[in-house]
Amino acid sequence: xxxxxxxxxxxxxxxxxxxxxxxxxxxxxxxxxxxxxxxxxxxxxxxxxxxxxxxxxxxxxxxxxxxxxxxxxxxxxxxxxxxxxxxxxxxxxxxxxxxxxxxxxxxxxxxxxxxxxxxxxxxxxxxxxxxxxxxxxxxxxxxxxxxxxxxxxxxxxxxxxxxxxxxxxxxxxxxxxxxxxxxxxxxxxxxxxxxxxxxxxxxxxxxx
Numbered sequence: 001x002x003x004x005x006x007x008x009x010x011x012x013x014x015x016x017x018x019x020x021x022x023x024x025x026x027x028x029x030x031x032x033x034x035x036x037x038x039x040x041x042x043x044x045x046x047x048x049x050x051x052x053x054x055x056x057x058x059x060x061x062x063x064x065x066x067x068x069x070x071x072x073x074x075x076x077x078x079x080x081x082x083x084x085x086x087x088x089x090x091x092x093x094x095x096x097x098x099x100x101x102x103x104x105x106x107x108x109x110x111x112x113x114x115x116x117x118x119x120x121x122x123x124x125x126x127x128x129x130x131x132x133x134x135x136x137x138x139x140x141x142x143x144x145x146x147x148x149x150x151x152x153x154x155x156x157x158x159x160x161x162x163x164x165x166x167x168x169x170x171x172x173x174x175x176x177x178x179x180x181x182x183x184x185x186x187x188x189x190x191x192x193x194x195x196x197x198x199x200x201x202x203x204x205x206x207x208x
Contacts, residue, residue, distance in 0.1 A: 010049055013039050015060050022102045027109040032056070057106065058116035064103050065122070065130050071095065072134040079141035084148065085190060088135070089183040092165035093176075095131050101170050103127060128166065132158045152193040160189050 017039035021030050032053045036043045050056040071094060078087045107113055107126055117126050124132075136158035142148040164185045168177045177185075 010041075010045065011059070011063075013041070014046055014049075014056065015063060018057070018060055019099050019102075022106060023098055027102070027106045030057075030106065054110065054112040054116050057110065057113045058120060061103055061107060061113070061117060061126050062120060062122070064100065065127055068095075068127075068130050068134060072137065075134060075138045076141050079138060080145045080147070084142050084194065085183050085186045087138070088161060088186045088190075089179060091135070091138070092161065092168075092186070093179065093182055095162075096165050096169035096176075098176075100127060101166070104166065105170070128162055132162045135161050146195065148190075149193050149195055157189065157193055161186060164189055 014035055018030060018035045021034045021038050025034070032046050033043055035056075036046055039045075046053070046056055050059065071091065075087065075091045081087075104125065104127055107117065123129055136154050139148055139152070139154035139157055143150065143152060143154060148154070165182070168182060168185055
């Protein structure tokens, strides 16, 4: 088996194990031993492929960030179709799945991990920063099509939408928010940024 394929398979096995531990037991329980035990391999396997545990976690986070590329492409491709609130609600729901929410919590929990991610060129809060760029790009595309008001500041709307989405999905012990709840939050953030709709009928009589 080619070495490159073997390394990729081991990485995916360890990443999957780390995500399961993180979701089941939380950031406090995420150790190299917990990951290798969950993956069913010797502890030394992780350290043969990564300098240390923070290096492993940094690669895990960067792998999750890399997956945003396909979502960003699909979201931008939806510009001009459906509704802006509907498209954004769907994007935020996909973005803030359980693993992504847990990864953001992990980044804020581990100082060493944040330092490694900064060394790798990831600014701000990793994953949230890239998600904000994705949303801003989509909003710009909709603004070009006239579905976002010409004067709307997409660079301010995007972080507001990502922040609202994160607050909706993070820290919930019950079921995640439903589609209508997410759509309401999106619509509230976009208030004033959506072009006025034409009246559906003649105006009523003027008051006295």
